[in-house]
Amino acid sequence: xxxxxxxxxxxxxxxxxxxxxxxxxxxxxxxxxxxxxxxxxxxxxxxxxxxxxxxxxxxxxxxxxxxxxxxxxxxxxxxxxxxxxxxxxxxxxxxxxxxxxxxxxxxxxxxxxxxxxxxxxxxxxxxxxxxxxxxxxxxxxxxxxxxxxxxxxxxxxxxxxxxxxxxxxxxxxxxxxxxxxxxxxxxxxxxxxxxxxxxxxxxxxxxxxxxxxxxxxxxxxxxxx
Amino acid sequence: xxxxxxxxxxxxxxxxxxxxxxxxxxxxxxxxxxxxxxxxxxxxxxxxxxxxxxxxxxxxxxxxxxxxxxxxxxxxxxxxxxxxxxxxxxxxxxxxxxxxxxxxxxxxxxxxx
Numbered sequence: 001x002x003x004x005x006x007x008x009x010x011x012x013x014x015x016x017x018x019x020x021x022x023x024x025x026x027x028x029x030x031x032x033x034x035x036x037x038x039x040x041x042x043x044x045x046x047x048x049x050x051x052x053x054x055x056x057x058x059x060x061x062x063x064x065x066x067x068x069x070x071x072x073x074x075x076x077x078x079x080x081x082x083x084x085x086x087x088x089x090x091x092x093x094x095x096x097x098x099x100x101x102x103x104x105x106x107x108x109x110x111x112x113x114x115x116x117x118x119x120x121x122x123x124x125x126x127x128x129x130x131x132x133x134x135x136x137x138x139x140x141x142x143x144x145x146x147x148x149x150x151x152x153x154x155x156x157x158x159x160x161x162x163x164x165x166x167x168x169x170x171x172x173x174x175x176x177x178x179x180x181x182x183x184x185x186x187x188x189x190x191x192x193x194x195x196x197x198x199x200x201x202x203x204x205x206x207x208x209x210x211x212x213x214x215x216x217x218x219x220x221x222x223x224x225x
Numbered sequence: 226x227x228x229x230x231x232x233x234x235x236x237x238x239x240x241x242x243x244x245x246x247x248x249x250x251x252x253x254x255x256x257x258x259x260x261x262x263x264x265x266x267x268x269x270x271x272x273x274x275x276x277x278x279x280x281x282x283x284x285x286x287x288x289x290x291x292x293x294x295x296x297x298x299x300x301x302x303x304x305x306x307x308x309x310x311x312x313x314x315x316x317x318x319x320x321x322x323x324x325x326x327x328x329x330x331x332x333x334x335x336x337x338x
Contacts, residue, residue, distance in 0.1 A: 009297045028299040029253050029276050035298055036254040059272045067273050074281035 002042040004035055012052065019056075020065025030059070030067070080137060087130035094122035113167065120163040124156035143197055146190040154182045188212075228268055237270065237278045239320050242305065242313035245288065250304040253279065279303060287312050 004012075013031050021027050037055050042048065060066050101115030132152025136145040157179040164172035195205035244259055245251060251259070253275055260270045282288045287309035293300045305313060 006297050023280075025301070026276055026280065029279075029301055030272065032252065032295075032298050032300045033254045033257075033272055033276075061273070067276055070273065070277035071280035074277045075284035077281075078285065 002039050002044065004038060004042075008048060009035065015052075015056070016064065020063060021068050023068055023071065026068055026071060034059075076137075080134065083130055084134055087127060087134060090122050090126040090130065094119045094127055097122065116163065116166070120159050124159040128152040128156045128159075141194075141197070143190070143194040147187070147194050150182065150186040150190050154179060154187045157182055226267060230274075233268055236320065237274055238282065239316040240268075240270065241275070241278055241282065241303075242287065242309060242316055245303060245305045246310060246313040246317075250291070250302040252300050252302050256303075282309070 009031070012034055013027065016027050016030050016034075021030060034052070034055055038048075038052060041055070042051050056064065097115045097119030101112055101119055104110075104112040104115055129152050132149045135148035139145050139148070157175065161172065161175040161179045163169075164175045192205055192209070195201040195208075240260060241256060244256055248259075253272070256279075257270050257272070257275055260268055279288065283290060283303075286306055288303045289306045289309075291302050291304075293302065
């Protein structure tokens with residue numbers, strides 16, 4: 001049986017690391033696995049580099065790092081479902097709190113603010129962030145992931161801004177500016193960029209630009225008059 | 226005939242848990258070879274499938290690990306934890322019921338390989 005040298009083992013480990021495997025545990029598992037195959041298949045007359053390249057190529061379809069991505073995906077999928085359950089529960093509770101708060105407000109009952117505050121806090125600090133994270137984890141590219149995350153941030157800021165405005169709390173203007181800033185500087189460019197990257201969405205992006213431009217122009221003209 | 230990956234995709238955890246239940250401890254390469262041997266190479270558990278599965282089982286607390294140093298290499302052995310033993314029985318039972326149901330549905334008489 002062929003015995004790999006320490007230099008060859010170091011070479012394989014470096015190559016695994018260069019291939020994008022960052023989990024140390026996985027690096028050593030793959031190293032041992034490749035070494036087992038090489039020691040089984042290599043003959044003294046074989047070219048180590050050629051046999052090694054042929055062996056490692058069988059481990060993946062596109063890139064070696066997809067093994068790590070799959071490992072992370074499989075071990076976080078349970079957390080993903082738990083996160084979605086918490087997200088749905090917080091959404092239902094915050095909606096119920098909002099509705100109760102509104103009914104209390106109509107009948108001018110005490111405790112209105114407590115219900116509205118609980119609803120807004122739960123919606124903006126739990127439901128929307130979890131929804132953004134859950135949606136982002138289901139999407140493929142980094143550009144696509146930015147959209148739900150910035151949308152959740154903008155949505156959270158918007159709800160908090162409304163709450164600040166209704167209750168006339170200090171800092172409400174700053175909250176509105178933050179919301180508009182987040183929408184204009186983060187969400188809109190992210191949405192347009194991610195949409196433009198996909199050919200099937202380019203028409204939707206163009207429609208959005210035209211509609212938003214038209215609506216903005218309309219508001220601007222009404223303001224002038 | 227090698228079974229297509231889409232047919233066996235949902236069975237990897239069950240396969241690994243059952244193998245670990247039948248063998249005290251195993252390492253990655255050994256598992257792939259055992260699967261090949263037992264299935265007469267009809268099921269091929271690739272490295273890209275095996276290690277993510279083992280990683281997931283470890284993070285769920287279903288397997289425990291111990292390492293052995295072989296020169297500059299580190300070999301990681303996997304064995305079932307108490308909850309893994311229970312899970313293994315549950316998964317095997319679930320899969321047996323699935324096969325029986327498919328048999329009813331497709332009206333076939335399964336013959337051994």
